[in-house]
Amino acid sequence: MTATETIEHTPTSSANTDHREDFLGLPLPTMGSRAVAAGLELFFFILVALGVYLVEYFLEGNITGFGLSNWWIAFALMALWNGWTYASAQTPQGTLTSHFIADSTGAPAAALTIMVRQLIRFGLLYGIAILVRGVDVAVLVLVGLLAGACMFVAPKRRAPWDILAGTTVVTGFPSGAQLELKPLTSIADLQLDTKRGRQDGRARRLLFVAGLFSVLASALIVWSIFREAAKFVLDDEFSLDILTGIGWFPRRGIFDLWTLFVGTLWITGIAMLVAGPVGLGVAFYLSEYASPRVRRWLKPMVEILASIPSVVIGLFAISFISPSILRNIFGDIGIFSILAAGIGVGVLTVPIIASISEDAMRAVPNELREASYGLGGRRVTTALRVVFPAALSGIAAAFIVGVSRAIGETMVVFIAAGGSGGAIYEADPREPGQAITAAMASLGAGTDSVAGSGLAFQSLYFLGALLFILTLVLNVISDGVVRRFRQVY
């Protein structure tokens, strides 16, 4: 019992309660001084803003309405800036200024500082607002990037805007950001019923909301697609002659899905014929044959192929594959053909299949290879009869993902397959045709004109729904395959 009493009356805790000075050696702020400090900030903010408004009024004769004038931009930014500094200059007892206001000798200097600070800030923002309007957005972005790079390289990150804020320069009165705040640590701080605890709760809630965003995005996709797709299916003009094999002419009300299915099937098939062997070969070589040094050079090269945008591959299909390769094989083939588009999509699919298969092969434990070598197996035997079966589910997943990507690939088909707006049914891949994605792109390319023409706009969403379901099923299958593959090791 005596022990608890001693703890309760330790000298440090009594010193803490009798503390009359803060860490700056000033008297502790009271409710009054805190209210005065906040009031002064607000008062000078409004005063300066009003003053600038009046000056603008008398110089210009009139203010250009209540639209997005320079003054409003400056005012809004200013409110944000003040809010931020007010929050960041908090000490455990109140704002930094309230510490100075509490001291009778410091009060006038603090008031003056607040006034000068508000004046300089508003002037600065007003100037920025004038400069920024009419300036190219891209220039702004580049300036921002440059400033960001400077901050990144500069050793003292806070220096620029603290000097701009003008507090130190003008009055020698520090702003919150410059002062290394060392809050008084007490038992109450460690029990999280404090600012830190509340901050922790806020951050957790915010992160949870960010996590929910993926659910929101999925829901939005489903909602936006199926809402319009349902209109398409439920419309009176919709009939089941969508599989007649005439052609795809949405603007004339002919929605023959068969044309698109055949196009997509051909393109996916051709793409997998190109990408399957090449991608698998690259994966085998990188995983089983290449020395670490060779691998270090080859893998980035494959990744370069993955980083080439699909529009460039589409262009490649019509400027190289068709004239230089297909013409030499098939003779008089047109520039635009399903075959060229399929090969182009194949080029895009190679790195996907290669990298996923290679990951699967490298996940095979080395003990299996060593056991094979130990039994006298050759490299080819080890690769084909030990590594390949062990990695089979991963490789299968790679192929499924590859198919899913090939089905969803848009720009190559849009550029190289030759169907613009509509397409006649064509079963020969050497002729121009249309796939689901490219048909959507053609519809979307003229959304303004689509809106007026019957069901064409809704058909865009109908195709989107088909594509979404198709790729979703494929991805779920590949996910299942991968999960089984993970259980093996």
Place this chain on the structure above:
Amino acid sequence: MAAITTPSEIRAGLEKRRGTNTGGQIFRTLLLVALVLAIAMIGAVLWSVGVDSWSLLIERPWSFLSNPSNSSAELAGVAQGIRGSVTLAAIVAATFPVGVGAAIYLEELADDNFLTRLIQVTVRNLAGVPSIVYGLLGLAVFVQQLRGLTGGPSVISAGLTLGVLVFPVVVITTSEAIRAVPQSLRDAAYGLGATQWEVIRHQVLPAAMPGVLTGVVLSIARSLGEAAPLLVVGAAPFYSTGVKNTLEQLTGAFTALPMNVAVFARLPADTWAAHAAAASVVLLVVIFVINLAAIILRNRISKKLGR
């Protein structure tokens, strides 16, 4: 059972049994053919784009970069596309905190319950959705529903659409980077009395930063190459550049570099082939520079953190 005698006999016996390694040679050759084909694809793409654009880029490099799109081939340029792509990159970058936050939630905070699993499943499925479907999302949500905020088919709508498009990529790469942070760092910080947010903010995020930034920058590069969602959202093939203020630029007609390529590629090839190739060169240069920046950033931050 024949008794094994000396090592040389074993070797001789093995060699006799194995015979010559024809199958292995053939397999190895096939693999090399596949590898050469893959590298030839890269080479052919870069070579054909380079050759096709050469005449134009030699003749008028600066006017091609600084002219707006034009219906006459002698004047047309990609200035609007460059401006649009830069703005798109900035908007996409502004959406990254959501993805990073979601990854932090999944890796650091989430309990194993139904909601967490739902989030994980949706992230994985979003990663597999074709890019043009994101265009439909953008068209329905940003262009039509939020027309008042985005101004319809504008660079804001397109940027937000691309932001949703790269969201799963950002979540997945950030998650991987966070998972690689050793648990001992967290335990030490908790031992010193840090709250969970303080551990995340001051220990986990800085340690994961190289990986996070690399993933983030690479997804900017990816979003810059996307054209399909922009087509659906309503990027304009041609539009007139008047004097516009910032707000009007953000909510008005827009285009981007991949759109330039697509539009040029679909025009008659005899006059426009060089334009398409030259726009591709500009796009490729931009994407390679960003990829390079990702590598430099990663190295620099790793050095700064002393890892």
